[in-house]
Amino acid sequence: MGTGQEATIRLVVAIDGPSGSGKSSAARGVARRLGLAFLDTGAMYRAGAWLALDRGVDLADTEATARLVRAARLDIVTDPDAFAIAIADIDVTAAIREPRISAAVSRVATNLAVREDLIARQRAIIAGAERGIVAEGRDITTVVAPDADVRVLLVADADARVRRRHTELGQRVSAADVTDQVVRRDADDSTVANFTTAADGVTVIDSTALDLAGVIDRILALADAGTGTEIRPSRPGRP
Numbered sequence: 001m002g003t004g005q006e007a008t009i010r011l012v013v014a015i016d017g018p019s020g021s022g023k024s025s026a027a028r029g030v031a032r033r034l035g036l037a038f039l040d041t042g043a044m045y046r047a048g049a050w051l052a053l054d055r056g057v058d059l060a061d062t063e064a065t066a067r068l069v070r071a072a073r074l075d076i077v078t079d080p081d082a083f084a085i086a087i088a089d090i091d092v093t094a095a096i097r098e099p100r101i102s103a104a105v106s107r108v109a110t111n112l113a114v115r116e117d118l119i120a121r122q123r124a125i126i127a128g129a130e131r132g133i134v135a136e137g138r139d140i141t142t143v144v145a146p147d148a149d150v151r152v153l154l155v156a157d158a159d160a161r162v163r164r165r166h167t168e169l170g171q172r173v174s175a176a177d178v179t180d181q182v183v184r185r186d187a188d189d190s191t192v193a194n195f196t197t198a199a200d201g202v203t204v205i206d207s208t209a210l211d212l213a214g215v216i217d218r219i220l221a222l223a224d225a226g227t228g229t230e231i232r233p234s235r236p237g238r239p
């Protein structure tokens with residue numbers, strides 16, 4: 001029995017959804033509020049794509065791409081306030097957000113041998129998170145951590161998602177490129193992971209008309225209800 005002074009439970013929160021639905025922002029916010037780790041699994045696929053492009057590997061050569069990624073050291077920081085990622089000892093934190101990576105990443109994410117490797121690494125990170133973790137991606141609720149305590153499918157209308165991405169990327173990316181990054185990429189990514197319909201036990205949250213704080217509050221309420229424990233924020237404040 002705990003003393004009641006501190007939350008002793010370990011909590012795993014899994015969030016899936018399409019591009020621009022707000023997964024990263026919400027997952028980071030929930031992790032901050034609950035003092036949990038944060039895992040951006042999309043960043044791992046982006047790092048794999050960065051490495052393959054850097055080494056000049058043809059992404060159509062699925063075996064060569066998988067061999068390269070499998071052999072690479074991959075370090076990802078799970079502190080929600082200090083996100084960073086390195087592959088093959090190269091810091092790619094900023095580079096993985098470049099439009100050329102966004103345009104290519106689905107080709108790596110639909111490589112089933114790469115997925116097998118990265119899913120194993122994601123499970124190990126989740127298992128190693130002492131107090132718990134908020135992990136987000138496309139297949140966390142269904143494949144990576146189907147036994148998570150809280151499972152959320154975060155959705156939003158395509159128009160809203162494109163608009164958010166456009167605001168985020170600003171002038172440096174054309175409207176056509178933003179639509180490609182959101183709509184075409186989701187169509188490609190949907191061929192290997194189901195993030196359009198909720199699996200059994202997964203709660204759908206529609207963020208179209210909710211602000212970020214509203215989304216975070218809904219997920220915190222699910223965490224409270226799911227554990228039967230009042231989960232006290234360890235770090236109240238900004239989302």
Ligand SMILES: Nc1ncnc2c1ncn2[C@@H]1O[C@H](COP(=O)(O)OP(=O)(O)O)[C@@H](O)[C@H]1O
Nearest residue numbers: 019020021022023024025164168207210211212
């Ligand atoms: N509920 C929301 N309402 C409005 N904008 C949001 C909301 N959630 C996130 N955003 C913004 O939308 C953009 C995409 O959010 P992000 O968390 O990166 O989505 P995802 O990880 O699902 O692709 C970011 O600029 C973010 O600040």
Ligand SMILES: Nc1ccn([C@H]2C[C@H](O)[C@@H](COP(=O)(O)OP(=O)(O)O)O2)c(=O)n1
Nearest residue numbers: 019020041042045105106109137138139189
């Ligand atoms: N668990 C995951 C996470 C991401 N992916 C894919 C889907 C995307 O095309 C890339 C990058 O994911 P990311 O979450 O960074 O994408 P967004 O730009 O936030 O929409 O990886 C995946 O297939 N499975």
